[in-house]
Amino acid sequence: MQLPKVSVTGSPVTALPFKEQISIMVAWAKHHSSRMVCVANVHMLMESRGNSRLRPALESADLVAPDGMPLVWVMRSLGVERQDRVAGMDIFLALCQESVKFDIPVFLLGSTWDVLDKMKVRLKHEFPNLKLAGMESPPFRELAESEDAELIERINNSGAGFTFVSLGCPKQECWMADRQGKIKSVMVGIGGVFPVYAGMKKHAPNWIRNNGLEWLYRLVQEPRRLWKRYFTTIPPFVWLALQQVSGHRKVKPRRMLRF
Template structure:
């Protein structure tokens, strides 16, 4: 198995780096090895939460792969470490991994959202990727599960024996769920949240040109203003502030030492 993706620090969170193809290959290798591993897709909101909550930051620290899901996160990797980094969003990673899994004969399992979303996902996958092995699907109830229900879900997933387990429970619940089940589930788990609804065709994405202008958050805000207004206005402001503070500290450090900071310094 090849070495995992190199990580770079952004706001004290280690972000995995590489091309989108590198991410797909590394994740499929984790799945093929039946590693009890997990992958987090980090946007600005997640990095701010990691900065504010040490317990959540530890979940990201222990993740096997942390993708630069948001354009600002990918850009920050490039700004602070001098190497351009492409965005690797969960919404793009999901279909790419399904296509690659179909080619390699690896199996997948979908866990989360609703039965209707899962049915639409399976229908699309069977239509576009007839060779894809779908080991199973399950939509748990929208409430805390009892220990017996948790054990039953884990047993069902392990019995299905997927290479990849896609998890859509919303942030931070899906990240907490994956971290809690490392060592119990014999698969590579991926927290992809909203990607389920997009793949199912129940929620459109903005055109590529709009995504390149970092407008995707405004579109989601328009869709769910009550739920997302506070998150975006507060966390986006915090993210910009924390980046500016890190950049200033880096600049002062460089002037003080007479040389630029080492590229692996934490931000």
């Protein structure tokens, strides 16, 4: 299957509108295809430039969604005029809705049991017919080989078409890449979505997200944790993006052949 992509500051990003990306993921899930979906933002793209494990993980992903208006603006400037934002929370809600429609079970992996339990309650309320195939909050440490094999078997035996993964960047991307071909479902890395959907963190209003200011909203909420990340990733991203856009002719996105 061929998916169009463009390079954004050196990383591949899938160049398709939101609805088309959702349709592709659903088609994969119907057939229990082992696929990897990364939801990329500025932090992930900048992190990949100096992380020897994250970069190949992104390059091997079947789909890299542009989560964040800065990525969308760059893509539009490079000629992808129809590109819209494909954000993690929107992906999660859309896939839950489609999973109900097509009777696709889903599996929640990551975060804490408290978060997972709260998500389960909300999912039951908002998507009463959604089949929750299972949940697992793995330990923070690296799993032993036998533990990992048991987890993979549990996910596969659950019948899940989607496995939503919340381990944080870059851990979740590397985790998914290492299990491509082993987990027979569509793995979707949406680390920040779990605590927000569980109601433990606030979701930025639409006008903030649409204007590319979600980073500032999150920084105000968690200054101690995020100030270093943002001030070491946003300036270099802006610089690299300006260089790329100013020296680039608008061309059609090239296609990436995936088997």
